[in-house]
Amino acid sequence: MKRVEIITRPYKLDEIKEALTGMGIQGMTVTDVRGFGRQRGHKEVYRGAEYQVDFVSKVKIEIVIDDDVLDQTLEVIQQAAKTGKIGDGKIFVSTIDNAIRIRTGESGGSAL
Amino acid sequence: MSIETLRLARDRYRNSDADPGHSPAWFSARMDDWVREACEGRLAPAGSTLVLALGGYGRGELYPFSDIDLLVCLPESDAPDPQLLAEALFLPLWDSGFDVGHGIRSISETISLAAADFEVLCSLLDARLLYGSADLFFDFQRAVTQSLVIPFRAELVGWLAGRHEARHKQFGDTTHLLSPNLKEGRGGQRDHQTTQWLEILCRAAGDDAAFLSSFEREALSQCAGFLSLVRVALHRVSKRKNDVLHLELQPEIAQSIGFGPANDRDSVERFLSELHKAMAEITLLCRLCLDKVRSLAGTRGSGASNVETGLDFSILVADPANIVELFWHSAQTGIPIGWHTRRIIQDRFPALSRELSWQLPIVSRFEEILCSVYAAHALDQMLEIGFLNLFVPEFAAIEHLVQFDAYHKLPAGPHLVETVRNLASFDLGHEFLADFLFPQSSDPCLRWAALLHDIGKGNGDHAAKGAQLSREILGRLGYDDNFVHECAFLVEHHLLLVHTATRHDLGEESVIMELAQTLGSLLRLDRLTLLTWADSMATGPKAWNPWIENLLRETYFKTRKVLEHGIMSDETLVHRLSTLRDSLRSSRPQHFSIRDFEGFLAVMPARYLMQTAQGRIIDHIEQVHAFRGRSDTAPFHLSWEHRPQSRSLRVTLVSTDRPGLFARVCSALAKHGMSVLGAELCVWDDKTVVDVFWVTEPLDMLYAEQTVDAFESSLAQLFADEKKLDQLPVRITSRLKKVYALDRDLVRVQLDNTVSDFHTVLSIQAPDVPGLLATVSLCLYRLGVDLVFAKIATQKDKAMDILHIREGGEKIPDSECESLERTLRLLICSLYV
Numbered sequence: 001m002k003r004v005e006i007i008t009r010p011y012k013l014d015e016i017k018e019a020l021t022g023m024g025i026q027g028m029t030v031t032d033v034r035g036f037g038r039q040r041g042h043k044e045v046y047r048g049a050e051y052q053v054d055f056v057s058k059v060k061i062e063i064v065i066d067d068d069v070l071d072q073t074l075e076v077i078q079q080a081a082k083t084g085k086i087g088d089g090k091i092f093v094s095t096i097d098n099a100i101r102i103r104t105g106e107s108g109g110s111a112l
Numbered sequence: 113m114s115i116e117t118l119r120l121a122r123d124r125y126r127n128s129d130a131d132p133g134h135s136p137a138w139f140s141a142r143m144d145d146w147v148r149e150a151c152e153g154r155l156a157p158a159g160s161t162l163v164l165a166l167g168g169y170g171r172g173e174l175y176p177f178s179d180i181d182l183l184v185c186l187p188e189s190d191a192p193d194p195q196l197l198a199e200a201l202f203l204p205l206w207d208s209g210f211d212v213g214h215g216i217r218s219i220s221e222t223i224s225l226a227a228a229d230f231e232v233l234c235s236l237l238d239a240r241l242l243y244g245s246a247d248l249f250f251d252f253q254r255a256v257t258q259s260l261v262i263p264f265r266a267e268l269v270g271w272l273a274g275r276h277e278a279r280h281k282q283f284g285d286t287t288h289l290l291s292p293n294l295k296e297g298r299g300g301q302r303d304h305q306t307t308q309w310l311e312i313l314c315r316a317a318g319d320d321a322a323f324l325s326s327f328e329r330e331a332l333s334q335c336a337g338f339l340s341l342v343r344v345a346l347h348r349v350s351k352r353k354n355d356v357l358h359l360e361l362q363p364e365i366a367q368s369i370g371f372g373p374a375n376d377r378d379s380v381e382r383f384l385s386e387l388h389k390a391m392a393e394i395t396l397l398c399r400l401c402l403d404k405v406r407s408l409a410g411t412r413g414s415g416a417s418n419v420e421t422g423l424d425f426s427i428l429v430a431d432p433a434n435i436v437e438l439f440w441h442s443a444q445t446g447i448p449i450g451w452h453t454r455r456i457i458q459d460r461f462p463a464l465s466r467e468l469s470w471q472l473p474i475v476s477r478f479e480e481i482l483c484s485v486y487a488a489h490a491l492d493q494m495l496e497i498g499f500l501n502l503f504v505p506e507f508a509a510i511e512h513l514v515q516f517d518a519y520h521k522l523p524a525g526p527h528l529v530e531t532v533r534n535l536a537s538f539d540l541g542h543e544f545l546a547d548f549l550f551p552q553s554s555d556p557c558l559r560w561a562a563l564l565h566d567i568g569k570g571n572g573d574h575a576a577k578g579a580q581l582s583r584e585i586l587g588r589l590g591y592d593d594n595f596v597h598e599c600a601f602l603v604e605h606h607l608l609l610v611h612t613a614t615r616h617d618l619g620e621e622s623v624i625m626e627l628a629q630t631l632g633s634l635l636r637l638d639r640l641t642l643l644t645w646a647d648s649m650a651t652g653p654k655a656w657n658p659w660i661e662n663l664l665r666e667t668y669f670k671t672r673k674v675l676e677h678g679i680m681s682d683e684t685l686v687h688r689l690s691t692l693r694d695s696l697r698s699s700r701p702q703h704f705s706i707r708d709f710e711g712f713l714a715v716m717p718a719r720y721l722m723q724t725a726q727g728r729i730i731d732h733i734e735q736v737h738a739f740r741g742r743s744d745t746a747p748f749h750l751s752w753e754h755r756p757q758s759r760s761l762r763v764t765l766v767s768t769d770r771p772g773l774f775a776r777v778c779s780a781l782a783k784h785g786m787s788v789l790g791a792e793l794c795v796w797d798d799k800t801v802v803d804v805f806w807v808t809e810p811l812d813m814l815y816a817e818q819t820v821d822a823f824e825s826s827l828a829q830l831f832a833d834e835k836k837l838d839q840l841p842v843r844i845t846s847r848l849k850k851v852y853a854l855d856r857d858l859v860r861v862q863l864d865n866t867v868s869d870f871h872t873v874l875s876i877q878a879p880d881v882p883g884l885l886a887t888v889s890l891c892l893y894r895l896g897v898d899l900v901f902a903k904i905a906t907q908k909d910k911a912m913d914i915l916h917i918r919e920g921g922e923k924i925p926d927s928e929c930e931s932l933e934r935t936l937r938l939l940i941c942s943l944y945v
Contacts, residue, residue, distance in 0.1 A: 011615045032659040057662040085921020
């Protein structure tokens with residue numbers, strides 16, 4: 001099982017959600033986050049001072065999927081999230097040791 | 113009844129499929145039966161040992177998982193063995209899984225304990241005899257009254273008031289929280305019990321006057337009954353002692369008490385609206401009772417003046433204007449309107465609701481209240497008393513409207529008041545854009561928009577409906593057309609900024625331009641931003657947080673810049689654009705449908721519309737249409753015309769935006785000896801490129817067509833094979849090269865990141881030479897820099913070029929500007945040798 005974490009532009013959330021549910025992924029966790037990478041926010045002149053707003057608002061989407069759909073999922077996410085401009089974000093992939101459905105006790109892939 | 117029978121009754125009672133008759137009173141009666149049976153044979157039926165039910169059990173209210181509170185009062189002498197009594201009464205209950213509150217003490221011990229602990233005293237106020245002498249119980253009650261209630265009445269009232277306040281503070285405005293606490297929260301059962309204890313205290317003091325009016329008593333009874341129903345359902349659904357109506361339980365509980373299916377959102381929202389109404393009513397009545405008893409007990413400070421006990425202008429309310437003055441005075445001073453005056457005001461409502469002519473004379477005073485610092489305080493009271501529904505009847509439909517989600521913490525009516533409260537408390541020191549927004553915080557138009565922005569809820573598109581209702585309301589109240597229009601605009605667009613910030617790419621100039629165009633002025637931007645903040649703050653923690661604040665600030669500053677300094681800084685621009693579009697529509701060529709033509713207009717940037725003649729716009733539409741309709745796969749569409757007066761050709765290129773487009777065109781032009789005298793480059797919002805070049809005419813105009821054909825062919829090759837572009841240095845016909853004894857200061861290259869939030873502006877001033885633009889554009893292309901917009905001009909022999917560029921969708925970082933300037937300058941200077 002793999003955990004896929006996507007950090008991308010807020011307005012891309014609906015598109016990514018549609019793309020993932022379209023390929024049968026039924027669960028995801030969404031968090032509002034702020035951060036920066038190469039995209040450096042914007043400048044503001046406020047109260048007489050110019051300052052750089054570095055923390056850009058993004059969304060983080062987390063899903064856990066079977067290994068065999070990983071490549072397809074990554075492709076789908078990139079297609080949905082990509083604009084070609086700095087600030088499109090990143091995808092992180094990590095390995096999950098186990099998953100358990102609390103209600104039934106199922107574990108492993110059947111818990112997804 | 114045996115303990116087994118009692119257990120069975122309890123299990124039936126706790127079941128979600130329980131008989132509707134299995135109520136708190138029913139189960140109390142079952143428990144009574146068992147207690148009496150447990151006492152038989154061990155105690156004399158009318159003996160001196162009293163077995164009392166206390167607390168909820170004493171009131172005859174046992175919920176499915178309630179505690180059982182029992183007190184055994186022993187006589188001072190010849191008391192039965194307490195251990196045997198405990199074994200008979202308490203052990204079976206414990207063994208059966210009941211939570212038992214228990215005590216065995218003498219009457220004198222009980223009274224001593226109650227004197228030291230008001231919690232115990234209040235439980236005794238609810239005491240009910242289960243077994244023992246009725247006469248002795250009557251004496252016990254009298255002793256409690258004489259030795260505790262009467263002497264300690266003032267302290268007890270103060271204690272109840274303090275607990276009331278502490279409870280409300282701890283549990284928040286419970287009816288407004290997402291998961292109300294039915295017992296301890298504001299308007300919960302504890303508040304209801306408080307009213308009952310307060311009445312007991314009044315009676316004990318010999319006050320025989322009606323504590324509550326029959327109307328109030330009936331209302332309290334109904335609300336308490338509904339709350340009881342919900343708490344029973346909550347215990348059953350939770351299958352444990354739980355008094356918090358968690359969000360995820362609300363659908364099932366709504367269904368179990370008959371509001372409709374659990375998956376029907378309307379049913380759940382109706383249930384929550386009823387609950388809110390009931391708890392709001394209990395809150396109000398509890399507060400009125402506290403006010404009344406405190407004024408009677410003289411516990412609200414010394415001197416019992418009007419200031420301490422509440423305003424009481426009972427003789428004035430015959431005139432509605434005086435009612436508003438009351439609210440005005442209360443708003444100014446912060447002193448709440450007293451309970452008696454509230455009743456008198458409410459008595460006037462039937463007469464006032466029959467005709468509305470009384471409204472117009474009080475509008476200006478209402479507006480003063482609305483714009484004051486204490487606006488929300490007055491509006492809270494107007495809402496509670498029902499005056500707001502009378503003044504704005506449309507309020508009644510949404511007052512208790514609840515949205516079932518984890519987002520809205522307040523029902524619609526209190527939410528609107530809370531929005532006004534946020535505006536009223538917005539001061540100059542506030543973190544969120546105070547310097548810009550503070551001047552608008554007490555603006556009447558904005559305050560009305562805050563009060564009315566959700567008035568259309570429950571009717572589909574509530575923003576549009578709200579705008580319509582706002583127009584009706586404000587028109588009826590005598591406001592002029594401009595005010596009404598402005599307020600309706602704010603109501604209709606109160607979600608615009610959040611939608612733009614969260615659902616659109618703020619890095620795209622077109623997004624901000626469209627927003628700026630919709631707003632049309634800095635004043636509207638400031639008002640709408642402040643309304644958005646106040647509305648979000650009043651909605652809930654998910655609606656306003658650092659994440660959304662970040663996005664909104666970015667939206668605000670970018671839009672502000674466009675409105676202040678950009679193309680939108682012209683206040684008449686919106687009107688002019690609208691007029692331009694109308695004029696274009698009237699010139700629509702017949703072979704375009706209205707829909708198709710509107711599609712073209714919708715994607716034309718404002719800048720393009722303002723700087724392009726109407727006739728040429730139509731011409732461009734025709735060319736774009738021809739390009740899209742081509743059956744071949746040609747990557748561009750070209751047209752040209754000779755302009756003899758200026759000895760130039762005007763070449764129009766239509767294509768789809770791609771990297772290196774401008775470089776290809778400039779290179780191909782340079783190859784065929786056509787120097788660019790001027791250019792206007794534009795990318796429409798749908799990525800259609802419409803570039804117009806004014807180039808020097810060929811040396812021999814006889815072969816103009818062939819030259820242009822050759823240019824087109826070269827251009828096609830550059831489109832077909834990108835590598836050809838990469839291979840190009842610019843090929844400039846040698847006979848066109850000129851040798852300059854160059855003053856290097858004539859070449860100026862400047863990058864500016866302050867002009868626009870979206871692009872870096874590259875300015876080039878240099879002696880014009882063939883290949884200048886091609887060199888610059890090729891350099892930019894090779895560095896991965898995109899060209900978004902350009903204005904190319906030549907004045908006499910001087911090239912003056914403005915290019916808006918981006919790298920990776922962002923402006924060129926400041927740290928890289930200097931090196932790019934240097935590179936371009938070196939390249940340009942190399943052309944002059």
